[in-house]
Amino acid sequence: MANSKKEKIIIIGGGIAGLTAGIYALNSGFEAEIFEKNAIAGGECIGWNRKGFHIDNCIHWLTGTRKGTDLYDIWTKVGALSDDMEYADIDSFYTSTYNGTRVTLYNDLEKTEKELIAASPEDEEEIKKFIQAVEISKQCVFPGKKPMEMWGVKDYIEMGKNMADFPKVMKEFSKISLEEYAKRFKSPLLKRMITDYLPKEYAAYSFLVSYATMADGNGKIPMGASLQMSLRMEEKFKELGGIIHLGCSIEKIVIEKKRATGIELKNGEFVSADYVIPTIDAYPLFKKLLPEKYMPGEFAKAYNEPGTYPITSGFQIAYAVSENFSEGETIFVDIDPLKVAYGTCDRMYVKAYGYDPIFVKDGKQVIQTCITQSHEDFAVWKSYTKEEYNKVKEELIAEVSKRIVANFPELEGDLEVLDCWTPLTYERFCNAYHGSYMSFITTPEGKQIRTKGRIKGIDNLYVAGQWTSSPGGLPVAAASGKFAIQRILKTQKRSIDI
Ligand SMILES: Cc1cc2nc3c(=O)[nH]c(=O)nc-3n(C[C@H](O)[C@H](O)[C@H](O)COP(=O)(O)OP(=O)(O)OC[C@H]3O[C@@H](n4cnc5c(N)ncnc54)[C@H](O)[C@@H]3O)c2cc1C
Structure with a gap:
């Protein structure tokens, strides 16, 4: 049994965000209990068996596989990755074909440049700009040390140094969609290549950053499938003394006098908590688990304007x-x-x-x-x-x-x-x-959602999960779990160096 004197954090949802929050909570001296509605942990990051074959539901690339990055530190701390992890031996992002022709986006950008120019010499200038933009986008490495509201001057200076050229890419490619970007190429094959991977409404820079992550060796696929990664995290959580309740759907977060006193299970049982961290999709969170008045304005706007805030x-x-x-x-x-x-x-x-x-x-x-x-x-x-x-x-x-x-x-x-x-x-x-298995798509028209994980009017509730920052994905999910614990530690005036 966990020490009863410890403060208890209840985490709703046993996906990547919930498991990460749980592990960081335990490492920071809290008691942690996860409530997950499904019979298995992992959320979207899972797989299943059919006719004796394993079907993977998630990882096409895992940002943070490069040692030395903030995310690698998170992935190893939560047991998702380890220094001896093997990765899939894949040397390309993808291949596009059209009318008997084909091009491949290799991790080796020089090789890609040659291949694209050979396929479409009339696009040489645009291809060189594309490759250069991808090269620069390698600077865009996910910041996972601490939540941005805790950044000091030094952190901004360091980011400025590491990402010196990236603002140029953002200036040019954040205001156009992939569909518009594709029009710059003359070759019908290259036009298709640009819009093949991500939905065409995405702001063009998202694609450049995705490809750069691969090309930089920071977006590999761990061997052993997505579910196994989630199960390694669940195992780590349990080894540290965490309790996970599977098949346990939460109906309500109970709020009294500006505090989340606990949660209510489907069978009506109440479980008390010192802190509550919901990591579930934001829509059921603000439509069902909490009274709708707590829904932040940016979410209400996004739900009301689906054209500007598409989903995948x-x-x-x-x-x-x-x-x-x-x-x-x-x-x-x-x-x-x-x-x-x-x-x-x-x-x-x-x-x-x-x-x-x-x-x-x-x-x-x-x-x-x-x-x-x-x-x-x-x-x-x-x-x-x-x-x-x-x-x-x-x-x-x-x-x-x-x-x-x-x-x-x-x-x-x-x-x-x-x-x-x-x-x-x-x-x-x-x-x-x-x-939707990601958060809102980042479009040129829509504002990128970036929340501080707090809800106005509830003191001890810290939201995590991929919806806290668009466009979501595994990196956001994991970092948000860690950030929720850092936010709690900060209110307790404890070190956030975890
Ligand atoms: C096909 C596919 C491909 C993907 N490819 C990639 C990729 O290549 N790279 C990448 O970075 N990301 C990818 N993703 C996205 C990634 O899987 C998600 O971003 C991530 O898993 C989200 O984690 P999360 O913990 O924030 O949310 P979730 O995984 O949604 O976890 C939330 C959990 O809460 C549980 N829950 C919900 N309501 C309740 C309730 N009332 N009570 C109790 N529990 C509840 C859910 O069952 C779930 O387990 C992909 C997803 C899919 C489906």
Whole structure:
């Protein structure tokens, strides 16, 4: 039993943010209990088995795999990574194809530059600018030492030194979307390459920073899949004396006299706490667990203006195919237009997972595809009856399979469907707002959400989770968990050097 004299922190949600908050809480001398609605920890960072194959739900790249970065320090402290971790041997971000031509974004930027210029000599000037912008974007390394409101002059000077040229990139690329940026290229292949990976509404700099993270060796994929990373963190939390309640949905945070006195479980039971850290999606947090009056203005604005604050979800299918199939790890192809829910897509990718034995069985490997889904798509999925939903999924599986075979004829007769899931899966599994598995997309028009994790009118509640800072993702989730504990320590006038 934990020492009863210790102050108790209750953490709602056992995803990456919740587990990180829990581990930092225990390391800082608190008692910590996590309440997670699912039967398994990890939240969005999980995977599952079908027909004996493991399907991965998350890590396409994990920012913070480079030693010496703030995030690497967090990932190792919470047991997600260790110095002897092995990473997938992948030397590229992705490959785009069009009309029999192809280009690959290698981690080696010189190699990429040569490849792009060879594919489209008429774009040479723009390609050189692109490569230079990616090179500069390597300076943009996630700051995870402490929350920004605790930064002093020295911290800003250090950031200024480390990111001296990055403001130039932001000036040029934060105000245009990827769709607009793509227009600068003449080649239809390069236009597609620019908009293939991230939704086209994203501010262009997000793509540059993502590619730079890979190219800088700071965005690798740990071997052993996403779920295993979450389970390592859960194990660490338990080893340190933390208690995790799985299958335990929280209905309400109880507020009395400006304090969160505890939480109420589904069965009506009340559990008291000295501090509460919710890490769940912000929508159910402010719509259900707390009275809506506590919703910060920036969230209310974002929910009211979905056009300016889009979200990302996906319609996804996993297959087992021959282990020999390898067209590069992630490859985008042109497809006959396909209506998926509301929108119509004409590009699609196939990612081959044969790089890690965990995804390989009996000479077969898992491949997956994901078609981006929006607010409007979510509304269509939501409107279906159960029968319609299942029927539409079956029809789409057939259509997507046809398009995969059209692009990869060697897969004819070799596609075994393992599973198919939609934005509704994320809503059901993680209470995710419109099925979004990241926070709001950073667009040129929308304001980037960056909260200090505090709620006006509640003294001892510290919000963490990917929604505290758009566009979310694993780095934000982990750092927000650590920041919540630092914010508590600061109010207690204790060291935040954790
Ligand atoms: C397909 C896919 C690919 C992705 N790829 C990447 C990638 O390559 N790189 C990257 O950085 N990020 C990626 N992400 C995003 C990443 O998974 C998330 O940003 C991150 O896992 C969010 O962590 P979190 O702890 O903030 O939230 P969550 O994972 O949502 O955790 C919140 C937890 O709270 C629980 N919960 C909700 N309501 C309640 C309640 N009432 N009571 C109790 N518990 C509750 C949920 O079940 C969940 O476990 C991807 C996500 C998906 C789905």
